[in-house]
Amino acid sequence: MALIDTWGLALVPLLLVGGALFMLVMPGVDRLALRHVGMTVSVAAALVGLRLAWLASEAPRTLALFGAELRLDALNGPMVVMACVSLPVALRAGAPRVFERTQFYVVTVLFCGGLGTAALVVAAPIVKLVIATLAAVPLFALVSLFGGPQRGSSTMKAAVLWLLVDAAAMAVAVLLAARAHVAVASASVDDLATGAAVQPPGQASLLFLALAAPGLVRLAAGPFSVWLSDFLEQAPVSAAVIACATAAPLGLELLARVALPAVPSGVLALLPVILLVGVLALGVSAMLALAERELRRLIAQLVHLAGAAAALAVMTLGSGAIAAAVGLVVASAGSAMLALCTVEAIERRYETRDCVELIGLGHQTPLLATLLAAGLFGLGGVPLVGAGTALWLLAAALGDGPAFAAAALPGSWLLALQIVVVAATALASIGVATALRRLLLPAVRHGHKHLERVTAAQTLRLLVPALIALIAGLGAPVVVLQARPIADQIARVAAARAAVQPPPAEPFDELGNDDEVER
């Protein structure tokens, strides 16, 4: 245990990457053995991740490894945990469809997790960006090898977009590091901020946009979500789970830890545009969710909704909103994982993901219908189910101490934003209800009477993501509460750098309210 406590920060990524490398050189073994080794490695990494996040919730933990600083705290701790626990689920959920190249499948999934968690815990922003870019390679390899019939075009579209934004962000980060006269590999966010301060003020918005783009694209926020629907439609379930549970948290980390503190004045310059585009994105995704009947695409719209809301929360810079965004991303990852695994199970039995063709599902396999409803409603924003709690916390937090944005925006704008988030959530929930309503109808047109029952083993496998989604949803307020001090620090540093006077710090009670509490 002492070893984990001391070296655990390095242990999680090294365990996963090392496991992947071991499996690469492992001599020919049957696919069951390969899967078991992969599961063992990923479960071990998840356990170490849980232990570390538990410790980090009490006090931030740092570790210097080969000159690179690794850091885990209450902000990225829950995201690392979600990335870790999603790996065994992703591995297991996608495995039944993989009959060939199992070794490559397992190795790729482990690489996704290893590089993803490494990018989450590395402190140096440029190294973080590089690792995040590399972490995308196995993800796209997974889709291109094991995806649907249109996997090539969807992967190409997504990969080129990701590469472009990552390269632009790296270019800007290297520029800022050079302006601060520090080495690229060791440049900190403070150095980037120093570099940004000596650039002409007119460039701040462009610098911020370039640095924020990798985060926004991974969160699938606003116009940066063009890749998401096709990707989720064509991706194997493992890649889809990893995109929601590893890439999206990484996006939030890049946004909150790199872009925001480095060029906060850029946010101020862009704030009206950000709000306008964000509101449009929320509205469009909610409307599309109303009309969507293909389940994976419906999940994509809901993930887009959550991503846009989280990105908006971070960029409006209320410290409570940043913390709520962390809770939302973690909880929506859990809900998305549950929904994706259930859709996969449904598709394996019924060979379709179309709601109309699945009429009667609720009567024939109530378990699948229930789990699907839980996942989709959680993503859609129904409180106390999955991400719903976090989404509502976020809506509440948007008006909660906008220490920074208040300087640039009238308070009525933030109120309007809260209303839009609530309205979009309600619309999305209606969309989910519309889709699920069909599944509860009696199977008059398409009967599936001779299907096998869902076995106990299959039920158990689906209960794991359900349990994760439930814990993530119920734990979202705790995550928000614990992330609040770190988020507050980020917001205040950003406010100080942008020379905005924040309101005096207000103590908040255990529920995260800003009301004065008696000491």
Next chain:
Amino acid sequence: MTPTTVAALTPAGIWLVAALVCLGLEAAGTPVGWRKRSTRTHLPWVIGLAALAVLAHAVLRWGDAASAATSAQGLIVDRTGLLGSGVIALLVGAVHLAATPSLAAIDEERGEMSAGFAMVGAALSVACGTVDLLVLAAALVVATGAQSLLCAPDREGPHGIEAATKGIVGAGVLLVVLALAVVFAWVCTGSTAFAGLGRALAIGAPGAAFAAAMIVVVLALILGAVPFQQSYVDVAHGASTSSAGLLAGGMLVVGVLEAVRLLDGVVATGADQMLARSFAVIAALTLVGAPVASLDQSRIGRVVAYLAVLPGGVALAALAAGALSTGGTADAGAVRAALMAVLSGGLGCAAALLGVALPRLDPSSTWEDWSGFGRTRPVMAAFLVYALGTLAGVPGTIGFTARLEAARALFAARVDWLGLVVVASAALGAAPIVRLALFLFAKDVPSTRAKDQPAPGGLLLGTFAALVIACGLLEVWPGLLDELVQQARR
């Protein structure tokens, strides 16, 4: 001959001896009762030993070459030149080794082909160690002749004659432009050396700017920089894979080293910023134009040939920063970045062009023909993708490190726009690689492909793997390359 001249010409002399031995082995045989086939098996040994001898010469002279010595003939002995001749020796040795199986299939002229490799090595070694336009022109004439010899009798596909023709035409244009530069430089400075040209530029002598502009065009033609890429790309695509690896990689080394020497000559005299602007524009066009053009190609060989242009663009961008230096010396960081780009690019170029030959497909093979190669040979396909990534400078490769160094030099010189282009264009360079990777891994093997497709030769495969692993090791241990280029500029 002075000791400096002897030292500068030693690598070329070694290659000439190797060429003569190759020709002798080809000519020997029947008159003395030997079997020609058995004598020919010694050809790779001859080239390999010559390469080792040139490398040994570079290592032994390294200490003495800390301070540059220039001869009256415009030859220079310094660490930069030794580094260039060493890399060229590596390239000649490696690609000839890889070419051995295909050379073995040639009934006639095998010795002449090996001699052609040696002659290219000789000419490029001289080109790496000169600061005089006339010597450069002479070296390029020899290199062009040897290049046409290597390209024309190509047995691997239909593009050899085309490559040889385009190579000759391109070289003709290059030599005409170079001749113009020589004439103008001679008229306005009384000398054909880079230093004299720099002095003429500094005092604004009439014709000096035109001569400098012509030299920039010559360098762009050598490097295949956009918009002067046509001949370079045709040779890299049309020649047999091993010849292309040598010609493209070698020309890259020569072009950048000569650009460094021009820079040293011009910056030392405090000449104007024309050179920096020219390099910057050509570099930006290359870094953006080449990958965009490669996406539009239907033949994989041509895609790779366009990507082979990119390291030259990175090096030119770094030198644009170096040209803006004040104080009489080119910025050390910028030149180091350029050298790093050219060394990683030279290795990556040779590796990528050899890797294209691995599946034994038709040289005109298209994206579809490559479908599923990664499914049948995943390790080789992954190595090929990595080699191409090194060329394009994607993260995780030494090419990206070189891009970062170049960008840092540009930011330090306040050429921000070009620095941003250098790093951000890595994504453009990666786009065709992503597309190729998708064809390699995501698509199924076409049913029309012959099931009894021949496996790649062991030597080709081994050389390719060694080059890719070398690129990977340089990325893992970038200090090695950094130390080398730092010493080269001391």
